[in-house]
Amino acid sequence: DAKTTQPPSMDCAEGRAANLPCNHSTISGNEYVYWYRQIHSQGPQYIIHGLKNNETNEMASLIITEDRKSSTLILPHATLRDTAVYYCIVRVGGDMRFGAGTRLTVKP
Amino acid sequence: SQTIHQWPATLVQPVGSPLSLECTVEGTSNPNLYWYRQAAGRGLQLLFYSVGIGQISSEVPQNLSASRPQDRQFILSSKKLLLSDSGFYLCAWSVGTGPSPLHFGNGTRLTVT
Secondary structure, three states: OOEEEEOOEEEEEOOOOEEEEEEEOOOOOOOOEEEEEEOOOOOOEEEEEEEOEEEEOOOOEEOOOOOOOEEEEEEHHHHHHHHEEEEEEOOOOOOOOOOOOOEEEEEO | OOOEEEEOOOEEEEEOEEEEEEEEEOOOOOOEEEEEEEOOOOOEEEEEEEEEEEEEEEEEOOOEEEEEEEEEEEEEEOOOHHHHHOOEEEEEOOOOOOOOOEOOOOOOOEOOO
């Protein structure tokens, strides 16, 4: 599976959009992009995934660039409860390999 | 809907004692099952995965073993715990061989003293 690169930490003001970037320049054509988050002392929570097209669900939006070498997870109106470590993973299937992720801190 | 259960939530065990952590999935058949470990302040490490009853693949040689006695039951065991076995143990499930995501349980925090 391709490797991903994420900034180690980001801050966001409460009520504003949080935009979390991820680089996956070696992604192959059949690899999907997944986003998870982990709130302290809990299991990772699945957020969203996509292949080529932008995706949106009740939690977030996923924007994938046309060349698929990077993506952005958007939390449209961040709340204090969105403070967590966010993981970007690329995968075809099978198990998932987690990196260090981005620690997002939402501030009041 | 599908749910995953892990127990216990926390566990404190002495060095040299045995371990058994259980994970069960409800609401799906023939899931893929996974055990991960997360050491304090570290990322998630895949320990074992299973695509069916009695089929276990080990990712990291260690003091632990896994078994899948039933379709939706996954057990993580050790005969003698080491201090280095302390960590946050997570079970996860997925379906099929395609892009369906993994879904994680709430984990077991194990402290070996």
